[in-house]
Amino acid sequence: MTERNIDDASLRLMLQLHLEDLEDLERNKKGKQPEGEMSDFDLAMNMYKDSLETFATQHHDRRMCISIARAVVSDAPVIQACSNEEERATQDRAMAMSFNHNSGTASNRLFPNAGTANRDQSGSLNEELFRKLGNLNLFSDGAEVDTYGESSTWAATRDPARGADGEKIETEACISCGDEHLSSSLAKAPCSHNYCSECINSLFKSASVDESLFPPRCCSMPIPVDDNLELLSTENVGVFRAKQIEFSTADRTYCHHPGCSTFVPPQFIKGDLATCVKCSAKTCVTCKGAQHEADNCPKDSTLQEVLRVAKENGWQQCKSCSRLVELSSGCYHMTHPACLCRAQFCYLCGERWKTCRCPQWEERHLLSRAENIVNRDCRNTQLGTRRRAELVRRAAADLRQNHECLHTRWTSRGGAHQCEECHDNLPNYIYECCQCRIMACRRCRFNRL
Numbered sequence: 520m521t522e523r524n525i526d527d528a529s530l531r532l533m534l535q536l537h538l539e540d541l542e543d544l545e546r547n548k549k550g551k552q553p554e555g556e557m558s559d560f561d562l563a564m565n566m567y568k569d570s571l572e573t574f575a576t577q578h579h580d581r582r583m584c585i586s587i588a589r590a591v592v593s594d595a596p597v598i599q600a601c602s603n604e605e606e607r608a609t610q611d612r613a614m615a616m617s618f619n620h621n622s623g624t625a626s627n628r629l630f631p632n633a634g635t636a637n638r639d640q641s642g643s644l645n646e647e648l649f650r651k652l653g654n655l656n657l658f659s660d661g662a663e664v665d666t667y668g669e670s671s672t673w674a675a676t677r678d679p680a681r682g683a684d685g686e687k688i689e690t691e692a693c694i695s696c697g698d699e700h701l702s703s704s705l706a707k708a709p710c711s712h713n714y715c716s717e718c719i720n721s722l723f724k725s726a727s728v729d730e731s732l733f734p735p736r737c738c739s740m741p742i743p744v745d746d747n748l749e750l751l752s753t754e755n756v757g758v759f760r761a762k763q764i765e766f767s768t769a770d771r772t773y774c775h776h777p778g779c780s781t782f783v784p785p786q787f788i789k790g791d792l793a794t795c796v797k798c799s800a801k802t803c804v805t806c807k808g809a810q811h812e813a814d815n816c817p818k819d820s821t822l823q824e825v826l827r828v829a830k831e832n833g834w835q836q837c838k839s840c841s842r843l844v845e846l847s848s849g850c851y852h853m854t855h856p857a858c859l860c861r862a863q864f865c866y867l868c869g870e871r872w873k874t875c876r877c878p879q880w881e882e883r884h885l886l887s888r889a890e891n892i893v894n895r896d897c898r899n900t901q902l903g904t905r906r907r908a909e910l911v912r913r914a915a916a917d918l919r920q921n922h923e924c925l926h927t928r929w930t931s932r933g934g935a936h937q938c939e940e941c942h943d944n945l946p947n948y949i950y951e952c953c954q955c956r957i958m959a960c961r962r963c964r965f966n967r968l
Contacts, residue, residue: 527582534575541568693718694737694965706747710738712965716750722966723755727762730859731940734763737965739925769840769860775802775809791816835866850880850922880922889914892956895932917956924955926968932958940967
């Protein structure tokens with residue numbers, strides 16, 4: 520017989536009898552021990568007593584949780600009815616006030632769909648709460664669920680896909696690590712992919728360090744931080760909120776002290792001076808150097824030298840965030856992740872994309888990319904000149920057609936490869952976009968591109 524077959528009164532009686540037996544043994548024990556030492560018998564008795572008391576506390580807490588859960592379920596209709604009555608009274612009062620002010624049926628303009636919206640929101644919240652409670656097996660309409668655990672012998676004999684009561688456990692796989700987890704313990708991204716607690720925290724932590732991953736997203740759809748507060752650590756949320764302000768600021772100012780270099784939020788900038796929130800140093804927002812007189816702003820000689828080198832090498836500067844980007848292959852359409860601020864501009868002139876008359880790509884860059892794609896298959900290196908040229912021509916034609924790819928269809932390529940986004944080396948396989956043929960690791964495919 521297991522604990523789930525024992526009624527509540529019998530279980531309490533059994534616990535009480537065990538505790539009384541222990542007290543009788545302590546009173547009737549024989550032998551003496553040196554002061555400050557405890558015999559093995561006394562140690563075992565104390566451990567067993569602690570175990571029984573812990574079990575009794577768990578039983579009491581369990582009964583209280585079930586009672587609260589049942590009260591919530593049973594009182595939910597009454598609470599909802601009271602809420603609806605209060606809502607109607609509020610609307611009636613607003614209508615009466617509108618009539619007193621000769622505004623006709625102004626209440627309809629004040630609260631056009633308030634009742635429906637609140638009921639829909641309340642209903643969805645109740646359904647979500649009941650679903651999570653059901654998945655956690657906190658209460659049920661039938662027999663009470665055992666929450667004390669089970670013996671190792673019994674656990675070894677049952678199906679791991681089922682709970683201790685024989686009911687099938689609802690699990691889903693995390694898209695990042697691939698492990699199975701309870702459905703109620705997973706974060707669901709807007710694209711319907713699931714993330715376990717460890718992976719969602721890792722993603723938000725990485726996004727706070729690597730701006731190319733910000734905001735945290737899956738399948739190009741941002742993952743709201745407010746929807747996952749119960750799974751994210753407090754530290755992660757705090758750092759993310761701070762980085763959200765930093766990464767959303769176009770012309771950022773950092774403390775001019777090399778040993779500090781802390782980002783200065785816009786609210787700490789007065790006029791042309793930014794006050795560091797960490798060391799209180801003053802930084803000029805124009806030249807990004809130390810505080811100076813207003814009419815004597817020096818030019819940043821280091822920046823000017825970098826811009827000179829960029830011009831000599833044909834690099835382009837983003838007009839939105841002032842970053843420098845270099846094109847090695849592909850078309851002239853610059854966007855994320857080429858520039859982290861996600862601005863879209865022409866690499867040749869720097870103007871907003873599709874507002875200029877510059878060509879969309881250079882043939883030598885396009886052909887170089889096509890050759891790299893063809894060379895991915897080692898068998899193609901052994902083909903004749905004419906056959907190989909035909910494959911390169913086809914690859915170039917595909918690139919022209921898909922140069923603004925949204926990366927919606929992927930396949931996998933076995934073997935050792937390097938991710939073209941983060942440049943990590945992958946020993947076993949890599950993902951390849953079926954359209955633009957970019958190769959990306961799992962993190963870049965789902966969370967960066």
